[in-house]
Amino acid sequence: MKILVAIKRVADPDNANKVKIPPSGDKIDTAGLEWKMNPFDEYALETALRLTENGKSPKKREGEVIVVTLGPKDTETTLRSALATGADRAIRVETDDAELDGRLVSKALAKVVEEEKPDVVLLGKQAVDGDNNSVGQMLAEHLDYPMATFAATIQEEDGALLVGREVDGGVLTLRVKYPALVTVDLRIVASESVYSTKTDRSFKYNEGVRFAALPAIMKAKKKPLDVKALSDLTGGAELATTYLKFEPPPERKAGIKVADVTELVDKLANEAKAL
Amino acid sequence: MADALVVAEFADGKLKKSTFHAITMVKQALPALGGAFDILLVGGPGAKAAAGELTGFGARKVLVCEDASLANYTAEHYAPTVAEVGKAHGLVAMTATTTGKDLLPRVAAKLDAAYAGDCADVSADGGKITYKRPMFAGNAFGYCQLSTPIQVATARQSEFDPAAPEGGSSPVEDVAKAAPGAAAERVEFVSLDSVKSERPELTDADVIVSGGRAIKEKFFDIMEPLADELGAAIGASRAACDAGYAPGDYQVGQTGKIVAPKLYFAIGISGAIQHIAGMKGSKTIVAINKDPDAPIFQISDYGLVADLFEAVPALVEELKKQKSA
Numbered sequence: 152m153k154i155l156v157a158i159k160r161v162a163d164p165d166n167a168n169k170v171k172i173p174p175s176g177d178k179i180d181t182a183g184l185e186w187k188m189n190p191f192d193e194y195a196l197e198t199a200l201r202l203t204e205n206g207k208s209p210k211k212r213e214g215e216v217i218v219v220t221l222g223p224k225d226t227e228t229t230l231r232s233a234l235a236t237g238a239d240r241a242i243r244v245e246t247d248d249a250e251l252d253g254r255l256v257s258k259a260l261a262k263v264v265e266e267e268k269p270d271v272v273l274l275g276k277q278a279v280d281g282d283n284n285s286v287g288q289m290l291a292e293h294l295d296y297p298m299a300t301f302a303a304t305i306q307e308e309d310g311a312l313l314v315g316r317e318v319d320g321g322v323l324t325l326r327v328k329y330p331a332l333v334t335v336d337l338r339i340v341a342s343e344s345v346y347s348t349k350t351d352r353s354f355k356y357n358e359g360v361r362f363a364a365l366p367a368i369m370k371a372k373k374k375p376l377d378v379k380a381l382s383d384l385t386g387g388a389e390l391a392t393t394y395l396k397f398e399p400p401p402e403r404k405a406g407i408k409v410a411d412v413t414e415l416v417d418k419l420a421n422e423a424k425a426l
Numbered sequence: 427m428a429d430a431l432v433v434a435e436f437a438d439g440k441l442k443k444s445t446f447h448a449i450t451m452v453k454q455a456l457p458a459l460g461g462a463f464d465i466l467l468v469g470g471p472g473a474k475a476a477a478g479e480l481t482g483f484g485a486r487k488v489l490v491c492e493d494a495s496l497a498n499y500t501a502e503h504y505a506p507t508v509a510e511v512g513k514a515h516g517l518v519a520m521t522a523t524t525t526g527k528d529l530l531p532r533v534a535a536k537l538d539a540a541y542a543g544d545c546a547d548v549s550a551d552g553g554k555i556t557y558k559r560p561m562f563a564g565n566a567f568g569y570c571q572l573s574t575p576i577q578v579a580t581a582r583q584s585e586f587d588p589a590a591p592e593g594g595s596s597p598v599e600d601v602a603k604a605a606p607g608a609a610a611e612r613v614e615f616v617s618l619d620s621v622k623s624e625r626p627e628l629t630d631a632d633v634i635v636s637g638g639r640a641i642k643e644k645f646f647d648i649m650e651p652l653a654d655e656l657g658a659a660i661g662a663s664r665a666a667c668d669a670g671y672a673p674g675d676y677q678v679g680q681t682g683k684i685v686a687p688k689l690y691f692a693i694g695i696s697g698a699i700q701h702i703a704g705m706k707g708s709k710t711i712v713a714i715n716k717d718p719d720a721p722i723f724q725i726s727d728y729g730l731v732a733d734l735f736e737a738v739p740a741l742v743e744e745l746k747k748q749k750s751a
Contacts, residue, residue, distance in 0.1 A: 167562045167680075168699045179566050190681070253531070254540050254574070279680065282561050283543040288501070288531035297502055297613035300528045303674065313616065317675060318524040320627055321620040325500065328612035337664075337681045338674045358668070391540035391573045395556065398567050403706055406727035408718075412741040415712065415730055416748050423727065425689040425710045426748065 152214035152307075152347075154199040155269040156238070157260055157290075158192040159220060160229040161280040176396040188229050191275020194340045197360040198333075199273050200237045202307055205349035206356055213349055215239050219263055221246050221256055227376060235363035235371035246381040252392035253281075255385055257289035262384040264294055270329040271312065276301050276336050287334035297327040303338035307347045428516025429461035433508055433533075434480060435525055436469035437499065438620075441476040443630065444521040446588035449483050451548055451581040452519050453589065458550035459516045462486035466511050466601070468504050470497025477598045482591035493603040498615040499525055501532045506604035509536035512576065517555065522580035523629070534578035541578045542570060544684075546585040555579075563680035563703040583629055584686035584707060621675065628659045628678065633689045636661035636678050636705070637671075640694035640715075640734065645671040648738050652691070655745045661685065661705075663695045679704035694734045697722030714738065 162170065162181035171180040188196075196218065203214030218233040220226050221244040230241040244259055264272055272294075277284035291298035303322065304315035311328045317336050327333070338344060342355040363371070409415045420426045430452045435442035445465075452463050465480050466489045467473050473492035480488045491507050512518040512533060520526040522544045534541040546567065547558035554571050557579055561568050572579075628634065633656045637649045645666065653660045662672035664679050678685055680700040686707035693714045695701060698721075705711070706725055713726035716733050723729040730737060 162562075164563065164680075165699070167565045167703075170562050170565050172566060179562065179568075252540060254534070254538075257535060280562055282563070283541065283559070284527050285531035285534070285541045285543055288528060289535035289541070291501075291609065292505065292532045292535035295607045295609045297609045298528075298532070299613075300501075301524060316524075318618075319629060320623075321618055321675070323499075323618045324616040326614040326616055328614075331612065337677075392542070392570055393573065394568045394570045396569050397561075398569075400560075400564055400567060400706070403711075403725040405724045406711075406729065408723070408729045408731060411732075412730065412737055412744045415728055415741065416744045418728055419689070419710070419712070420748060423689075423710045426745075 152203055152271065153269040154202060154214065154271045154273055155217045155219060155264060155267055156192070156196050156199045157219050157272070157274045157286070158196065158229060158233060159189045159278045160186045160222065160226055161189045161278055163187050164190055164279045167279070172397050172399050176398055179397050186229065188232065189275050189278045191277060191279070191335060193360050194335045194337065195273040195275050196233055196236060196238065197340050198305060198335050198345050200361065201345040201350070201356065202271070202305065202347045204347060206354040207351070212237070212239070213347070217242065217267060217269065219244070219260065221251060221259060221381065222248055230376060231371050232363065234374045235368040236361060240375040242377045242379060244379050244381050244384060250381070250390055252390055253283050253285035253289055254391055255388060257286050257293055258386070258388055259381055259384040260286070260290050261293035263379070264290070268330070272296070272330070272332040274334045276334040287332060291332040294332070296330055296332045298332045298334070299325045299327050300334045301336045302333050303336050304344045305333065305339065309348070427460040429486070429514070430456055430459055430463040430517040430519065431512050431515040432463060432465045432485070433518065433520040433530070434465055434467040435521065435523060436467055436473050436476055439472040441467070441479050442523070443588065444523050444583055445480070447583045447586040448519050448521040448581045449589035450586040451545065451579070452517065455517060455548045455550055455555045458553055458555045461516070464489055464515070466491070466508065468496055468507055470494060481596040481598065482593055483589050483596070484592050484594060485596040488596045488598045489601045490598060491601045491603055496603065498618070500610070500613050500615055501529050502610040502613045503606050504529055505532045505536055506606050507601070508533045510604040511601055513537055516576060518576065518578045520580055521583050523583065526580045530578050530580050537576045537578065538574060539576040539578045540572035540574045542572060543580050544582045545579050546582050548579070563700060564706065565703070582684065584684065621673070625653060626657070626659045628661055628676070628683050628685055631659035631687050633658035634661050634678070634685055634687045635691040635693065636663065636695060637666055637693045638663040638695035639665035639669050639671065641666065642671060644735070648734065649693070651742045652738055655742050663698070663701050692722050692726065693738060695722055696720045697725065
């Protein structure tokens with residue numbers, strides 16, 4: 152199976168509360184925060200690796216995993232880390248972060264997918280910086296692919312994926328036939344979430360994503376990494392989303408400490424009028 | 427001048443209440459377009475009957491596409507019809523439920539439209555719509571405008587009040603299902619396993635009681651009596667879900683559900699950034715934690731430093747007393 156995974160780097164999401172917005176409101180300043188792979192994209196990469204192996208012998212790769220990102224030269228660090236984790240080759244679309252919105256990214260990715268012709272395209276459900284949650288769905292439409300968004304479980308079948316989607320109030324299960332697109336949610340990296348046809352159903356993965364071993368990090372430096380120009384892929388389409396200003400969320404001040412549940416109920420009933 | 431389209435949500439034979447929140451967003455944006463708004467209801471059997479519930483909101487028309495093949499939602503079958511109707515409008519909007527978030531970006535791509543997801547507010551500024559969007563897990567808000575001829579947006583349900591009926595009677599018209607593309611032939615709806623619950627849905631509840639990892643195996647023993655007493659939905663921290671004490675879809679937070687009830691109880695939850703991102707819009711926040719330095723106390727209105735295994739049952743008793751008083 153050939154899988155293409157689209158990834159994005161984001162400012163360290165574990166310190167997202169440290170982003171600064173200057174009084175002018177003209178930008179979100181992430182200075183001082185490390186670049187990390189978007190967590191949901193990390194899960195998509197882990198999913199791709201699980202689908203191209205027998206979980207019991209992951210060193211023997213049973214398919215091809217291609218990672219793609221859009222961004223300046225230094226986003227290659229993120230691609231190299233994906234290669235070290237197990238992806239086979241990488242593609243970077245040269246552009247400036249500020250020149251992109253979901254519409255342009257999905258158009259560019261559609262061209263890359265058309266060239267690569269993978270069986271499955273995997274993405275995180277959203278990037279945790281812009282939080283727009285749109286590229287996967289838009290890409291599926293451009294390609295006229297079936298899609299399963301917010302995937303919590305994936306079972307590979309012959310030429311199809313059986314996908315459990317996390318939806319409001321339950322789990323919606325879809326079968327999508329190749330070529331197909333899946334965006335993944337948090338629970339996809341649980342121990343019994345993803346099964347390729349090669350992995351025995353009794354096998355349990357370690358919870359979470361795998362990490363690269365040192366030799367793999369060295370080897371990753373030699374894996375192929377192609378660079379493409381954004382303008383060759385978007386057919387002259389222009390950026391259509393403009394941010395006018397940014398602002399921090401309203402401060403929430405710490406309230407009071409109550410002595411016991413009696414005082415708590417009294418305050419809720421008589422002060423907050425919340426009961 | 428352009429018109430707007432509200433995409434209603436219909437499931438299980440019923441109109442979803444989420445629809446009314448998108449109506450509010452569209453009414454707020456409408457002055458920028460200068461036109462009227464229509465409501466589109468797409469669904470299986472029962473859709474036409476439900477359209478009557480949408481005629482009192484001031485829409486120019488209520489459009490209904492009822493087709494047996496649309497009984498189970500898939501974006502591949504729904505998007506062509508929504509795009510076909512949407513292309514005559516300047517704005518296509520829906521509430522950001524999981525269906526809205528799945529469907530509308532796909533519709534946007536079909537219309538070559540730019541998309542603003544999960545909007546917290548919209549305003550009409552001199553002929554342009556400005557969308558206020560939460561970013562960086564709620565640590566920033568961005569105000570953006572879209573420059574494509576058709577714009578597509580989803581409304582964060584908790585940030586828009588449900589529209590109230592204003593009387594009048596919008597005419598109801600049938601629309602035909604648009605032919606789906608090749609994608610529709612390769613997707614098959616298998617099942618929808620609903621979590622049947624007497625409790626309100628998390629994204630819809632006035633009161634939420636959320637538990638953390640500290641409650642361990644006693645999660646339901648501790649949380650259910652309190653939820654019953656308050657008529658509340660039950661939520662959980664990511665740590666509690668990851669540890670398996672609570673189901674995954676209970677998760678409140680940046681990567682789970684974003685909620686903003688009138689009253690939120692954080693029980694045994696220390697207050698990780700990603701949890702706070704999902705609930706800090708709540709009107710009143712109560713925290714019960716035995717660690718007096720837990721970060722959750724920095725954002726709670728009422729904090730109780732106590733052992734939750736004693737405090738929560740005592741709270742249930744106190745609420746019962748208060749109710750009968």
